[in-house]
Amino acid sequence: KNEVEQSPQNLTAQEGEFITINCSYSVGISALHWLQQHPGGGIVSLFMLSSGKKKHGRLIATINIQEKHSSLHITASHPRDSAVYICAVRFGGSEKLVFGKGTKLTVNP
């Protein structure tokens, strides 16, 4: 079965801390996405990865294809980073995305 697991489910940090959110998947993939869901519900795409690493501002996403694992890092976290972060993958041969359950991040001032 094609599965996507995220950890932790919930994460609380103090402003300025370095944050890591993890995503593991069961079989080979074509692409992996990280998305952010704001407290108001809106969902935006942060990164799409098929290999290596991508960086945008304070956000860094990495993927290890051999280990079937991806991480999303946030440097110098800020309360405005508080959101649910969702990992989604497209398994090889499929046209659809499979989503993890999300990691709820709270950054306290």
Added chain:
Amino acid sequence: DADVTQTPRNRITKTGKRIMLECSQTKGHDRMYWYRQDPGLGLRLIYYSFDVKDINKGEISDGYSVSRQAQAKFSLSLESAIPNQTALYFCATGEGGGVDTQYFGPGTRLTVL
């Protein structure tokens, strides 16, 4: 103006009523999707469409139907709403052709009493 819009944004209805959720997009994408989100669960695919003449069931299509009226419009219907269809519903669009990024609407919060 938002690229992907959904109407209504909130709806409360009663068991047995027929409900239609509408999605419109100005991104010019061929691919459109309907998802539902429940607390503690990931987004789950209800239906998807890769062009106007193409409709495909997702993993949880029972109790739902869709209509792709035009490239820009994709509607989701609940023929006879039941309480366990209470959820947050999202429409999304995508370019396809190996570009996986999906663009989400703001969501519709549906409550079935």
